[in-house]
Amino acid sequence: MMENSRKAEAPTSVPELFGSMVFNDHVMKERLPKETYKALRRTMELGKKLDPSVANVVANAMKDWAVEKGATHFTHWFQPMTGITAEKHDSFIYPDGDSAVIMEFSGKELVKGEPDASSFPSGGLRATFEARGYTAWDPSSYAFIKEKTLCIPTVFYSYGGEALDKKTPLLRSMEVINKQALRILRLFGDTTTTRVTTTVGPEQEYFLIDTEQYKKREDLKLCGRTLFGAKAPKGQELEDHYFGTIKPRVAEFMEELDQELWKLGIFVKTEHNEVAPAQHEMAPIFTDTNLASDHNQLTMEVMKRVASRHGMACLLHEKPFEGINGSGKHNNWSISTNTGVNLLEPGDSPKENAQFLLFLTAVIKAVDEYQDLLRVSVASAGNDHRLGANEAPPAIVSMFLGDDLTEILEAIEAGTSYDKKDAEVMKVGVHILPRFPKDTTDRNRTSPFAFTGNKFEFRMLGSDLSIAGPNVVLNTIVAEELSQFADKLEQADDFDEALQELIRKTFAEHKRIVFNGNNYAKEWVEEAKVRGLMNLATTADALPSFIADKNIELFTKHKIFTTAELHSRYEILMEVYCKKLHIEAATMIDMAHRQILPAIARYSCDLTKTALEKQQLSGAISCEFELDTVTELSTDAGQLRRALVEMESDLEKAEGIDDVTEQANYYKDVILSDMEKVREAADRAEVLTAKAYWPFPDYTDLLYSVM
Numbered sequence: 001m002m003e004n005s006r007k008a009e010a011p012t013s014v015p016e017l018f019g020s021m022v023f024n025d026h027v028m029k030e031r032l033p034k035e036t037y038k039a040l041r042r043t044m045e046l047g048k049k050l051d052p053s054v055a056n057v058v059a060n061a062m063k064d065w066a067v068e069k070g071a072t073h074f075t076h077w078f079q080p081m082t083g084i085t086a087e088k089h090d091s092f093i094y095p096d097g098d099s100a101v102i103m104e105f106s107g108k109e110l111v112k113g114e115p116d117a118s119s120f121p122s123g124g125l126r127a128t129f130e131a132r133g134y135t136a137w138d139p140s141s142y143a144f145i146k147e148k149t150l151c152i153p154t155v156f157y158s159y160g161g162e163a164l165d166k167k168t169p170l171l172r173s174m175e176v177i178n179k180q181a182l183r184i185l186r187l188f189g190d191t192t193t194t195r196v197t198t199t200v201g202p203e204q205e206y207f208l209i210d211t212e213q214y215k216k217r218e219d220l221k222l223c224g225r226t227l228f229g230a231k232a233p234k235g236q237e238l239e240d241h242y243f244g245t246i247k248p249r250v251a252e253f254m255e256e257l258d259q260e261l262w263k264l265g266i267f268v269k270t271e272h273n274e275v276a277p278a279q280h281e282m283a284p285i286f287t288d289t290n291l292a293s294d295h296n297q298l299t300m301e302v303m304k305r306v307a308s309r310h311g312m313a314c315l316l317h318e319k320p321f322e323g324i325n326g327s328g329k330h331n332n333w334s335i336s337t338n339t340g341v342n343l344l345e346p347g348d349s350p351k352e353n354a355q356f357l358l359f360l361t362a363v364i365k366a367v368d369e370y371q372d373l374l375r376v377s378v379a380s381a382g383n384d385h386r387l388g389a390n391e392a393p394p395a396i397v398s399m400f401l402g403d404d405l406t407e408i409l410e411a412i413e414a415g416t417s418y419d420k421k422d423a424e425v426m427k428v429g430v431h432i433l434p435r436f437p438k439d440t441t442d443r444n445r446t447s448p449f450a451f452t453g454n455k456f457e458f459r460m461l462g463s464d465l466s467i468a469g470p471n472v473v474l475n476t477i478v479a480e481e482l483s484q485f486a487d488k489l490e491q492a493d494d495f496d497e498a499l500q501e502l503i504r505k506t507f508a509e510h511k512r513i514v515f516n517g518n519n520y521a522k523e524w525v526e527e528a529k530v531r532g533l534m535n536l537a538t539t540a541d542a543l544p545s546f547i548a549d550k551n552i553e554l555f556t557k558h559k560i561f562t563t564a565e566l567h568s569r570y571e572i573l574m575e576v577y578c579k580k581l582h583i584e585a586a587t588m589i590d591m592a593h594r595q596i597l598p599a600i601a602r603y604s605c606d607l608t609k610t611a612l613e614k615q616q617l618s619g620a621i622s623c624e625f626e627l628d629t630v631t632e633l634s635t636d637a638g639q640l641r642r643a644l645v646e647m648e649s650d651l652e653k654a655e656g657i658d659d660v661t662e663q664a665n666y667y668k669d670v671i672l673s674d675m676e677k678v679r680e681a682a683d684r685a686e687v688l689t690a691k692a693y694w695p696f697p698d699y700t701d702l703l704y705s706v707m
Contacts, residue, residue: 019265021069023062023143023150031061044139045195055107062143063092063105066150074105076113076135077151079166081572083466085297086156088113089149110152111137133158138167141294144264153294162565166468169560170290173475174198176558180482181335181343181359187489188355193337198475200292200334201455202467203283204299205274205327207315208250210705213697214313218591223580224317224464225382227588228596228679230686231323232699235277242275249706250280253310257282260302266295276324277703286332286455289475293468296329300464312706318462319385321699322679326386327463333474334455335359345454354499357412361506362485363456364399366477367449368513370554371397371534372545373477374449374460377470379539379573381580383462393448393459395542396528396535398515400447406514409507412500446519476560539577540668544661546570574660581667585651588678592644595695596682600637603693604630633688640681647674 019026029037036057042048050058066074075087092103113135134157141153156165163169174197181196214220219227236242246254254271261268267285274281284295300316307314319326335343343359346352367374374397378387386392401409411417450457461470485502492498512531517524528535536542545551547570555561561569607630611623650670657663686694697705 014262017259018262021145021263022265023065024265025142027065028058028061031065032058040139050111050139052107052111055111057107059105059107059110062110062150063103066143066145067092067103069145071145071148071150073148074109074150074152076137076154078135078154078156079293079297079466079468080156080164081166081569083166083464083576085301087149087151113154133164138171138290140171140288141291142265144298146264146298162562162568166466166472167290167293169472169565170293170468170475172558172560173472173479174289176560177335177475177479177482180479180486183486183490184355184358184482185337187486187495188351190337193339193341195338196343197336197338198289198333198471199286199336200289200467200471201284201286201332202292202296202461203281203330203332204296204303205279205281205329205463206303207276207278207320207327208253208280208307208312208706209278209315209702211308211311211313213701213705216696217702218595218696219584219587220313220315220320222587223584224315225320225385225584226322226699226702227584227675228591228682228686229322229699229702230683232277232703234700235324235703236275239275241273241277241279244273246271246273247707249310249312253307253312254280254282256309257303257306260306261299264295264298264302266299268299274325274327276321278706279325279327286334289333289471293466293471296467316464318380318382318464321703323699324703326392328386328392328459329461329463329465329467331458331461331467331470331474332452332455333458333471335478342454344451344456354503357409357503358485358499359482360405360451361409361503361510362481363478364513365506365510366474366481367397367399368510369481370473370477370551371513372536372542372548373473373551373554374458374470375534375536375542376546377473378460378462378465379536379542379577380462380465381539381577381584382464383460384538386462387460393446393519394525394535395537396519396525396533397448397460397513398519398528398533399456399513400450400516401514402451403516405451406516409503409511412504413508413511415504447515448519472560476554476558479558480554538668539573540661540664543570543573543577543664546573571660574664578654578660578663578667581671582651582654585647585671585675588675589644589648589651591696592640592678592682596685597637597640599693599695600633600640600685600689603689604633604637606693629688633685636681636685636688640678640685643674643677643681647671647678650674 028040032040036054039048039051039054040058043050063074071092073089073091075089077085077087080086090109092105094104114133135154136157138153138155143150143152145151153167155163155168155171157168158164177198178196182193185193185196217226219225250273258268258271267287268282269285270281270283272281273279282299284292284299286292287295303314303316316327318328337343344356344363346356375395387395445459448458448460450459458470458474461467488502489495489498512533515524515528525535536545547566552563552566555566556563607626611626611630614621614623614626651674654663654666654671657666686698691698
């Protein structure tokens with residue numbers, strides 16, 4: 001009777017729907033004994049170890065709640081180095097006598113799991129035959145129900161204790177920035193804040209195309225992007241898709257997506273059409289970075305599942321179509337206290353503004369000194385096609401602050417007052433400076449790292465990237481600068497004077513990273529070079545920075561990664577880069593040999609037959625079109641065939657290179673060039689070949705398939 005009485009009617013309103021599939025704080029408070037709830041909150045907020053007896057009570061309550069919601073299984077939901085999530089499902093059933101079962105779930109099963117770890121990427125941390133790996137419950141991220149399975153967010157580590165996932169370093173980085181930010185706040189007299197967290201709101205771009213069209217494209221199915229495709233007659237030239245009326249099919253998808261994400265407690269807020277045809281975007285409300293990372297992984301998974309139910313395929317590749325915008329993920333990052341203060345927002349008093357400027361200059365210094373790490377954090381074979389195009393910032397990392405804030409910092413550097421017409425003058429330290437109001441400068445959509453009032457928008461992330469990596473870097477590099485600042489200010493005899501000099505000197509030494517202009521301009525590339533900024537154009541160029549001495553020192557100092565973990569991740573990222581390019585090249589070869597060349601041959605044959613028939617009927621009938629087209633197609637087919645032979649030979653050489661760094665550079669310099677030649681010949685042939693003969697949907701079919 002008790003179990004049935006707990007069953008509620010299906011939620012009918014958004015407040016009822018929101019979080020209905022999440023074992024959140026409200027549910028825990030309702031279902032757990034008071035002392036158990038308090039013990040769990042101490043674990044969640046302060047990282048205190050959870051007593052096994054408490055874990056058992058939590059597990060039983062979690063199981064009862066999940067079963068009432070229709071769950072039959074549980075899984076430790078984790079994020080290995082594959083970039084996607086992983087799960088192994090176990091049922092709740094246990095034998096009860098000879099022919100009956102009961103539903104059980106213990107604290108031991110909640111806290112720890114043991115999935116087979118042998119086939120997950122380890123970058124040399126483990127031998128293939130060493131299968132043991134562990135998952136451990138992350139109580140700071142709520143359990144949830146997905147497809148009748150209770151999902152328990154966990155970290156994933158090896159038998160030797162090395163992190164094999166993306167969540168563990170993220171949690172470590174959040175602890176580090178909390179520790180260093182608290183040191184700074186105490187210097188400003190803040191004794192009430194007990195925790196500082198970074199928050200993120202990741203905007204997510206994606207494409208929707210018809211499922212039947214998707215199924216006909218081998219490149220989309222295997223690679224996530226089109227490897228062939230002539231430009232459609234209409235692309236994004238008119239920009240009429242941007243913020244345009246949402247098509248009925250897409251609107252139905254978005255409505256169900258909202259509901260599914262709301263059930264999981266995901267704060268999805270905004271949806272709209274993006275610039276490219278068939279491209280869209282959703283954005284959530286800010287939340288704790290760890291939770292935001294979990295939520296974004298879930299969002300991508302749910303997007304694909306819901307799209308499938310509506311007869312569509314959701315493409316999350318960074319550049320699925322040549323010649324139009326690719327898809328990014330804008331990582332809106334800020335720092336907040338548990339007392340509700342945004343540390344990247346100017347305040348109403350001199351002390352608050354001085355505090356804001358100190359945190360701001362810490363970010364400036366961090367981005368300048370570790371621009372290579374920020375570039376590495378977004379590096380992938382797919383994102384290389386997107387960075388520098390018209391929808392994405394270039395591979396050169398720089399910061400946008402806006403004119404007003406830049407002028408304030410320049411005034412501090414020069415030791416002068418900042419006089420702006422109609423500005424409210426307020427004292428900051430020993431300078432007379434205005435309170436810096438929000439939105440005094442227009443946003444810069446070309447900047448990789450832009451200040452937007454009370455947060456930084458890191459715009460370089462690709463659409464399918466886990467946000468964990470970039471936020472590990474952001475948290476760690478800013479924590480390092482705060483640590484250096486605290487070391488100096490804690491030893492200062494005159495805090496105000498030392499603070500003023502620290503802000504002044506930091507901006508003077510690192511202002512080269514600030515650029516408020518057009519990042520797409522060719523002149524910027526030259527200017528950035530003069531400034532000494534790095535231009536790591538490709539993933540193969542960028543990744544070696546990950547294991548540069550200064551970066552190893554950074555991560556090991558703050559215990560984010562061990563040296564072995566860093567080298568393992570370098571190996572994994574390089575291997576993934578090579579493997580993805582190998583798969584793409586092999587797919588091109590397969591499609592060209594088995595689909596494109598036969599299609600050209602069929603069409604050429606039919607054109608030749610038509611020409612012969614015309615000549616037989618009457619020698620006076622012109623065959624110029626048929627013969628000229630066959631000639632051009634024959635030339636294109638010949639070039640395509642020669643390019644394929646060259647790429648096949650080069651691909652065989654690539655497979656024989658043992659050193660992963662050397663192999664990555666070979667793929668970058670040789671295989672990518674081969675792929676361009678193959679595509680160029682095939683795309684020329686597509687334009688000449690009658691649509692009925694072309695073996696798969698073209699760009700018009702794909703981009704305008706959803707009505």
